[in-house]
Amino acid sequence: MAPLIDRFETLFEKFNLCVAVCVAGSIGVFAALVPFDFFSRKLGWRGLDWLNEGAEYGLYAGVFLSAAWVLYKGAHVRVDIILTALPARLSARVERAIDLFGALLCLGMAYFGAKGTLSSYVFGSLPDKDLQIPNWIVLAVFTASFIMLAIEFLFRFRRAGRPDHTISTDIGF
Incomplete structure (x- = not known):
C-alpha cells in the first residue's frame, strides 16, 4: 500500500488536471459566447450584458x-541553464532550495490573501461593476x-530529492 503522502500527491495531480480541464472549457465557452453576443446584438436582440x-x-x-x-x-517561465550546468547533486540542492523558497513565498501570499478574504467578507464589499461577485x-x-501552489512547490521539493529526478519538460495535457 502506498504511503499517505503518495496517495495525496496522486489525488492532488488529478485535482489539478480537473481544474485545468475546467479552465480550458471555460475559455472555450467564452470564445463561443463572444460571437453569439455580437450576432444577437446585430439582430436587435438583447445581448449578454454580463459577458465582458x-x-x-x-x-x-x-x-x-x-x-x-x-x-x-x-x-x-523558468531558466534551467544554471541547474543543467551544475553537478547533479548541487543542482538538486539548488532546485530544492528554490522550491522551498517558492513554497514559503506562496504560503505568505496565501496568508495575506486569507486576511483580505476575511476582511472583505466581514465588510461585505462589492465591486463597482454590473456583474457583482462579492470581493471575498x-x-x-x-x-x-x-495554497495550491505552495503544495505543488512542496511536492517539487520532495521529487527533487529523489535519485531518479529529472527536470520536467512535459507540457500540455
Whole structure:
C-alpha cells in the first residue's frame, strides 16, 4: 500500500488536471459566447450584458487556479541553464532550495490573501461593476491558488530529492 503522502500527491495531480480541464472549457465557452453576443446584438436582440465582466472573472480565476498545474507540468517561465550546468547533486540542492523558497513565498501570499478574504467578507464589499461577485469570493480564489501552489512547490521539493529526478519538460495535457 502506498504511503499517505503518495496517495495525496496522486489525488492532488488529478485535482489539478480537473481544474485545468475546467479552465480550458471555460475559455472555450467564452470564445463561443463572444460571437453569439455580437450576432444577437446585430439582430436587435438583447445581448449578454454580463459577458465582458464574466470573461474577466473567468480569466482571473483560470489563471490563478491553473497555476499549480502549470508548475507541475514545468510549463511556467523558468531558466534551467544554471541547474543543467551544475553537478547533479548541487543542482538538486539548488532546485530544492528554490522550491522551498517558492513554497514559503506562496504560503505568505496565501496568508495575506486569507486576511483580505476575511476582511472583505466581514465588510461585505462589492465591486463597482454590473456583474457583482462579492470581493471575498475573488480573494478566496487568490488564497486557494497560492495554497495550491505552495503544495505543488512542496511536492517539487520532495521529487527533487529523489535519485531518479529529472527536470520536467512535459507540457500540455
